Amino acid sequence: MAIHPPEQRIWWNEKVATVELIWIGVAFLWGLVMFFMMIYWHGAGGQNLSNEAYRIEPEAFGERVDEMIEAYTVREDEDSGYPVVHPPPGSDVYMLARLWEWYPILELEKGQSYRLNLSSMDWQHGFSLQPTNINVQVHPGYVLVMTITPTESGEFSVVCNEFCGIGHHQMIGRILVTE
Ligand code: CUA
Numbered sequence: 001m002a003i004h005p006p007e008q009r010i011w012w013n014e015k016v017a018t019v020e021l022i023w024i025g026v027a028f029l030w031g032l033v034m035f036f037m038m039i040y041w042h043g044a045g046g047q048n049l050s051n052e053a054y055r056i057e058p059e060a061f062g063e064r065v066d067e068m069i070e071a072y073t074v075r076e077d078e079d080s081g082y083p084v085v086h087p088p089p090g091s092d093v094y095m096l097a098r099l100w101e102w103y104p105i106l107e108l109e110k111g112q113s114y115r116l117n118l119s120s121m122d123w124q125h126g127f128s129l130q131p132t133n134i135n136v137q138v139h140p141g142y143v144l145v146m147t148i149t150p151t152e153s154g155e156f157s158v159v160c161n162e163f164c165g166i167g168h169h170q171m172i173g174r175i176l177v178t179e
Contacts, residue, residue, distance in 0.1 A: 049134065049136065049146055050146070050147075051136070051144055051145060051146045052144075052145045053142050053143065053144050053145070054142065054143050054145070055141060055142060055143075056119060056141070056142065056143045057141070058119065058120070058121045058122070058140050058141070061094070061096060061117075061119040061121070061143055062096065062121060064092075064094055064117070065094040065095075065096050065103070065104070068085060068087060068092075068093065068094050069083050069085055069104055071087075072085045072086055072087045072088070073085050073086075073104075074086045074107065077105055077174075080105075082103065082104050082105050083104045083105065084104070084105045084106075084107050084176070085104050085105065085106055085107065086107040086108075087106070087108075087114070089108075089109055089112030089113065089114065090112065090113060090114070091114065091115070092114075092115045092117055092145075093106055093108070093114045093115065093116055093117065094117045094118075095116065095117070095118055095127075095158070095173065095175075096118075096119060096120070096121055097118070097119070097120040097121065097125035097127070097138045097160070097171075098120065098121035098122050098125075099122055099123060099164060099165060099167060099171075100160070100164065100165070100167030100168065100170055100171040101171060101173065102127075102158045102160075102171065102172070102173020102174075103173070105173070105174045105175070105176065106174075106175045106176070107175075107176040107177075107178060108148075108150050108175065108176070108177050108178070109150070109177070109178055109179075110150050110151070110152065110153045110177050110178065110179055111149065111150070111151070112149065112150070113147055113148065113149045114147070114148055114149075115145055115146070115147055116145065116146050116147075116148050117143050117144070117145050118136070118138045118143065118144045118145075118146075119138060119139070119140065119141075119142060119143040119144070120138045120139055120140040121140060122140055123140065123164045123165070124137060124138065124139050124140070124162050124164065125137075125138045125160045125162050125164050125171065126138065126159075126160055126161035126162035127158060127160075127161075128158065128159045128160070128161040129156055129157075129158055129175070130156060130157040130158070130159055131156075132156070135161065137162060138162075150177040152177065153177045153178055153179045154176075154177055155174060155175075155176055155177075156174070156175045156176075156177065157172055157173070157174060158172065158173035158174065158175060159171075159172055160172070
């Protein structure tokens with residue numbers, strides 16, 4: 001009973017029960033199995049995306065986002081007023097996270113590859129692309145680069161899945177894929 005002091009004050013010298021030792025062993029071995037499964041899933045399961053990460057100041061990342069918007073904006077989104085940007089296939093495309101939005105709206109072409117650059121201007125956010133199984137953390141001070149090739153056309157949502165404050169649940173972005 002934890003509410004009473006232990007009978008033996010030097011309790012950490014007492015013998016550990018065999019069944020407890022077995023559980024510690026099982027948990028340790030399972031941890032090792034799961035560790036090596038991360039490497040296995042990278043190749044066999046299509047999980048744990050290949051990516052690159054570099055240090056970058058938020059201001060410098062913001063400038064790159066603005067340059068892309070200036071060069072390749074095709075229209076303004078009617079609902080949000082955000083620029084819809086259609087960068088050339090094969091290029092670096094940028095999306096920034098900040099309290100509480102993903103910016104801007106990207107319009108990509110199906111079957112073309114892009115280098116998607118993600119970074120945060122303030123807090124940690126989570127980039128979760130719906131309804132696909134892509135899920136990465138987005139940190140300020142680092143840019144995460146993934147090569148993506150959309151295989152389906154349509155409208156995809158970017159949901160923030162790292163709790164980032166009072167507007168977290170409204171932090172939804174968009175990626176459009178055209179035929
Ligand atoms: Cu951004 Cu939660």
